[in-house]
Amino acid sequence: MPKDNDLLASVSNSSTESEFFSPVPEGYKKGRSKYCFVLGTVMSGLGKGIFSSCLAKLMQDKGLKVAPIKLEGYLNIDSGTLNPFRHGEVFVLDDGMECDMDLGTYERMLDQDLTRANFATSGQIFSSVLHKERHGDYLGRDVQMIPHVTGEVKLKLRELAVQSNADIVFVEIGGTVGDLENAYYIEAMRELAYEEGPNSSCFVALTYILEPQTLGEQKSKAAQLGIKQLMQLGIQPDIIACRAARPVTEKVRQKISVYSNVPLSRVISLPDSASIYMIPSMIRDVGLDFEVARLLKIEPRINLRHERKAWARWCDFTDKIGTATQDVTIGITGKYTSVRDSYASIINALEHAGIALGCNVQIKWIETTNLTDANAGAALAEVDGIIVPGGFGTRGAEGKIACIRYARENRLPCLGLCFGFQMAVIEFARNVCGIEKANSTEIEPDCPEPVIDVLPEQKKIEGLGGNMRLGGRDIELKPNTRAWELFDKAKSVRMRFRHRYEVDPRYVERLEKGGLVFSGKAPNQPIMQILEVPDHPFFIGTQAHPCLTSRPLRPQPMFVGLVAAAMQKRKPAHNAPDCLQAVRKVCKQPG
Numbered sequence: 167m168p169k170d171n172d173l174l175a176s177v178s179n180s181s182t183e184s185e186f187f188s189p190v191p192e193g194y195k196k197g198r199s200k201y202c203f204v205l206g207t208v209m210s211g212l213g214k215g216i217f218s219s220c221l222a223k224l225m226q227d228k229g230l231k232v233a234p235i236k237l238e239g240y241l242n243i244d245s246g247t248l249n250p251f252r253h254g255e256v257f258v259l260d261d262g263m264e265c266d267m268d269l270g271t272y273e274r275m276l277d278q279d280l281t282r283a284n285f286a287t288s289g290q291i292f293s294s295v296l297h298k299e300r301h302g303d304y305l306g307r308d309v310q311m312i313p314h315v316t317g318e319v320k321l322k323l324r325e326l327a328v329q330s331n332a333d334i335v336f337v338e339i340g341g342t343v344g345d346l347e348n349a350y351y352i353e354a355m356r357e358l359a360y361e362e363g364p365n366s367s368c369f370v371a372l373t374y375i376l377e378p379q380t381l382g383e384q385k386s387k388a389a390q391l392g393i394k395q396l397m398q399l400g401i402q403p404d405i406i407a408c409r410a411a412r413p414v415t416e417k418v419r420q421k422i423s424v425y426s427n428v429p430l431s432r433v434i435s436l437p438d439s440a441s442i443y444m445i446p447s448m449i450r451d452v453g454l455d456f457e458v459a460r461l462l463k464i465e466p467r468i469n470l471r472h473e474r475k476a477w478a479r480w481c482d483f484t485d486k487i488g489t490a491t492q493d494v495t496i497g498i499t500g501k502y503t504s505v506r507d508s509y510a511s512i513i514n515a516l517e518h519a520g521i522a523l524g525c526n527v528q529i530k531w532i533e534t535t536n537l538t539d540a541n542a543g544a545a546l547a548e549v550d551g552i553i554v555p556g557g558f559g560t561r562g563a564e565g566k567i568a569c570i571r572y573a574r575e576n577r578l579p580c581l582g583l584c585f586g587f588q589m590a591v592i593e594f595a596r597n598v599c600g601i602e603k604a605n606s607t608e609i610e611p612d613c614p615e616p617v618i619d620v621l622p623e624q625k626k627i628e629g630l631g632g633n634m635r636l637g638g639r640d641i642e643l644k645p646n647t648r649a650w651e652l653f654d655k656a657k658s659v660r661m662r663f664r665h666r667y668e669v670d671p672r673y674v675e676r677l678e679k680g681g682l683v684f685s686g687k688a689p690n691q692p693i694m695q696i697l698e699v700p701d702h703p704f705f706i707g708t709q710a711h712p713c714l715t716s717r718p719l720r721p722q723p724m725f726v727g728l729v730a731a732a733m734q735k736r737k738p739a740h741n742a743p744d745c746l747q748a749v750r751k752v753c754k755q756p757g
């Protein structure tokens with residue numbers, strides 16, 4: 167019989183006789199990594215990922231190693247085939263994992279590259295269990311939700327602990343307590359906390375405080391019920407973060423404290439914030455970071471010197487928020503314009519660039535479905551620059567090409583991203599090089615002049631799931647080009663990709679003869695990755711998604727360049743920065 171206080175040692179042998187099945191990866195040291203679980207009650211969309219990333223950031227500032235993971239309830243293996251209109255943008259990690267946009271929040275807040283170990287879906291968990299079953303790994307046993315599926319979840323978390331050697335693993339559970347699809351995750355968390363023992367884990371419940379307009383006061387009942395539901399699952403929260411439109415009153419916090427056995431000091435108010443980058447200081451001001459350190463008995467590992475420095479740097483950044491002295495408007499042409507989440511990284515990258523330049527960037531959404539050469543100018547009349555973002559399919563493509571033409575001919579700063587880069591190639595081919603029928607085979611499969619065509623390596627892969635060129639790739643920069651200057655004359659830069667189509671190499675010479683400059687290419691392969699139009703204030707396109715790697719303290723040079731060029735356009739006489747100068751100034755800060 168295992169001793170009660172050392173369940174884990176006894177469970178690592180997966181004997182079919184024992185009820186204590188809980189696989190543990192090799193090298194796992196109990197107590198090395200602590201766990202902080204973040205769950206949501208009452209409703210989805212509370213910002214669990216934002217909260218979790220901000221708390222993780224505060225612990226990272228203290229010199230602790232943190233590793234976030236998001237557990238998704240859906241059965242897809244990754245987020246690759248999800249419609250951004252329904253689920254927000256598909257975020258791509260350097261290792262090619264297509265995942266939830268929350269991973270972007272973690273990467274930005276922590277300034278840390280994540281991997282597929284930081285993202286799990288029910289699809290991955292179940293497929294791994296089924297694979298093991300076929301492989302005979304559970305021989306003699308009926309394979310059950312408990313302990314096998316929950317065991318797989320715990321294994322994933324412990325693998326992350328081993329691999330990252332984290333002091334704290336932050337586990338965000340997608341969905342809301344009470345959802346059928348995440349119930350087994352919550353059960354796995356309960357088991358893990360039990361197995362790891364006291365002071366090994368901490369549960370944070372995010373909840374929502376309603377304030378019906380007709381009453382004009384905050385009501386806590388829904389929050390109480392949500393927390394009760396969590397407690398019925400055997401989980402006692404340690405911290406309750408109350409999301410609300412306005413600061414949560416002491417009375418409401420007291421009520422929640424009484425009903426949930428959580429001390430008032432750990433029931434905190436988290437009202438809406440204009441910028442997510444202000445949330446770390448909201449959490450820090452109420453001392454929640456040190457509460458977590460105490461709960462996890464991790465104080466001896468804290469480095470206060472490290473924290474002082476990190477916090478000072480962060481405050482230098484947040485102090486600039488809301489102090490802009492100039493406005494610019496950037497138009498974003500796209501078809502998912504009704505859901506901002508579909509362009510989350512672009513919005514973030516613009517925000518980083520704007521804050522760094524002391525400029526308030528307004529976004530104007532431009533629906534391109536009905537745009538043509540005749541009316542594109544009118545649609546772009548009020549913008550100081552445009553972004554033509556990534557996209558798939560035919561709808562709105564001709565409108566995007568019309569916008570790009572207008573921008574090129576009228577010296578409007580323009581940044582084309584992935585699909586936007588491809589549309590810029592088509593526009594240049596048609597209107598400058600005279601290849602009138604130029605198009606992409608994605609839009610016109612039998613196109614006679616396929617300047618954009620399927621990548622040969624992608625042609626071999628059938629089906630729609632997982633057949634894109636994905637993840638981080640190096641781009642070789644061509645000396646003496648704008649891109650080369652933007653990246654501080656580097657030999658190469660690394661960016662993330664997610665595409666099936668590319669510039670057909672057979673057209674490169676004609677396009678270059680026409681004046682288009684390919685300033686970034688894949689090393690040793692004829693894959694065009696950055697283009698620019700010389701003698702234009704700012705006209706750049708890239709096959710990559712530079713927005714995915716923009717960080718608050720390290721704004722992405724292409725976005726800084728675009729915003730600086732837009733500032734110059736808006737107020738040419740007002741000492742607005744030259745875009746290259748501006749990039750040099752704000753992107754040179756220590757990383």
Ligand code: GLN
Nearest residue numbers: 556557584585665666667
């Ligand atoms: N549809 C284009 C391709 O697959 C562009 C993809 C994108 O913008 N992410 O190549």
